[in-house]
Amino acid sequence: MIIINDDGCIKCGACEGTCPTSAIELTPTTIIHCDTCGGEPKCADVCPNGALKVEDYEIAEGIEQARLVFNSILCDSCGKCEEVCPQETIVVTEEKLKEVKGFCVMCQKCVDICPVDVIGIPGVVEPKEYDLDLSGKGPVYIADCVGCGTCVEPCPVGAISLDEYGTPITVDDDKCIRCGLCSQTCPWNAIFISEKKPVKREKEIKSFNFAASKCIGCNTCIEACPGDFIKPNSGDLTVQIPEVCAACSLCVNLCPVDALEIDVEWGEGAPVDAEGIGRDVEKCDFIGACANKCPTEAIRVVTKTGMCCPSLEETGGDPSFASCIRCGACASVCSNNALNIGSIEVTIDGEPVLRDRIEFNPSKCDACGDCISACPYDMLHKTDNPKLPIAGFCTLCGQCIEACPADALCYK
Known part of the structure; x- marks a missing residue:
């Protein structure tokens, strides 16, 4: 059985590229691979014609592993193997001599090619821990x-x-x-x-x-x-x-x-501001209602009259919008764990999804200011409120969305 330490994987794709039976699929978040169902592959159990069979294979001296063997002549492309595969790696292709792909033959090519040695075989080659x-x-x-x-x-x-x-x-x-x-x-x-x-x-x-x-x-x-x-x-x-x-x-x-x-x-990257609060620039009229409503002062708007919200200071500047994008820099430098990156479920297009947010525990905050220095967007600042000694972080509460009269804000 092939095992992969996903924590140390660099997602280079070498294992996927070298696998002769397409039994490994790389995604940006994980690696899907045939693990022969722990030695008792379900695909072989349901194959009515014996086209997929389990074979004991001596992978090292005194050590046997189960592997799958495919006989193209016996395969009628019925698809039962594809239906039961728990890893969803098996696919019926109907391609001559390769009617089925996605099963592990224990060739070890993925083990040999992995540049960071995170692919292994229990008892033979242990995957590197990171x-x-x-x-x-x-x-x-x-x-x-x-x-x-x-x-x-x-x-x-x-x-x-x-x-x-x-x-x-x-x-x-x-x-x-x-x-x-x-x-x-x-x-x-x-x-x-x-x-x-x-x-x-x-x-x-x-x-x-x-x-x-x-x-x-x-x-x-x-x-x-x-x-x-x-x-x-x-x-x-x-x-x-x-x-x-x-x-x-x-x-x-x-x-x-x-x-x-x-x-x-x-492929496209996903900068930290790609998820969270989205703003339709064409709809935004820079009234500042969102900034005035935000309970943690995580939005700063300069109105068309040059007023900065929520501080209500005259700036004379051009209309602008700035907000905390929950990058987490503040949490990463907080020595007291007063600031942390958490998650919250929001609804987008009728579907619940998890999004990162900043969580704050004022009882742990000593107002050292490290988070203020770390914030790359100049959003964090000290306040005179003992219940909120540091402000400017987004908890993704959604009150700004509700307050916007032009419907310019939404979850994304």
Whole structure:
């Protein structure tokens, strides 16, 4: 049985790409794979023709594992195996000789290719354990950065810089808005924002080319590849590039003769403000009712007359809207756990969904101000209210939505 430690997975897709029977499916949040139902696969039990059978396979000396064997001649594509598969990996394709896919044959190719060794077989190769406890790490945490630079371009505010490929990135804390796009993009789980484990962006390698005529046999790409995906060719000085890898492009950027070329198509990222309170800019008339209604002063509006709400101070500025987007930077630096990231169920298009919110316990707050300094949106501030010594954080209570006369606000 194949097991995967999802906590340490970098979602590179190498296991999915190498599986000969498509028994592994990668999603941005998890990995779905055939686990042979713990040694008693249901697909084989229901197959009326014996096209899928269980076979005891000696995977190591003295250690046997159950694996599935498929006989195309006996398969009539009835679909019963697909119906009972608890992991939903089995699919009836009706393709000649491959009428069924999604079952594990215990070939171990996924175990061999995993660059971070989180795929294993009980009693044979134990998956590597990763400690992803991010508490106390602060709003921006970088660990074991390989210097591929993949996160630099997605940063919407240019807060990330890379002096030289192969050296760690640096993040300008004053520029960083804690949106999380860098951590969603990083191929190697080297950067985390506001102590959150990111949902990785989807990606697809459209092409990965190697020009053997340019290669000088320096092995720079082999040595640079953090996942050991690139192998030397025996008998000459060239290399073998993989069909699937983490797509960090470090080998391409370090090759001294430009012998490597990669084209990666990235899926959309999900910045922290993509969920929570949405505002229709065209509907907003900058009255400020939302800011005046917010119980935690998490919205700041400058009206068309230059009045700032909720402080009711004359600014003379242009109309504007700003709000807490619940990035969690404040919670990540609060040493007393007065601020935390929680969740609340809201209704969107008639369906209940969970959304992050900021939770505050005033009894634990000592008004140290660390959260105010950490807030990248300048929303947090001290008050004279002992029941709310710190204000400016969004609890996603929805009172702003109810107060808006133009229906410009909604849950998203």
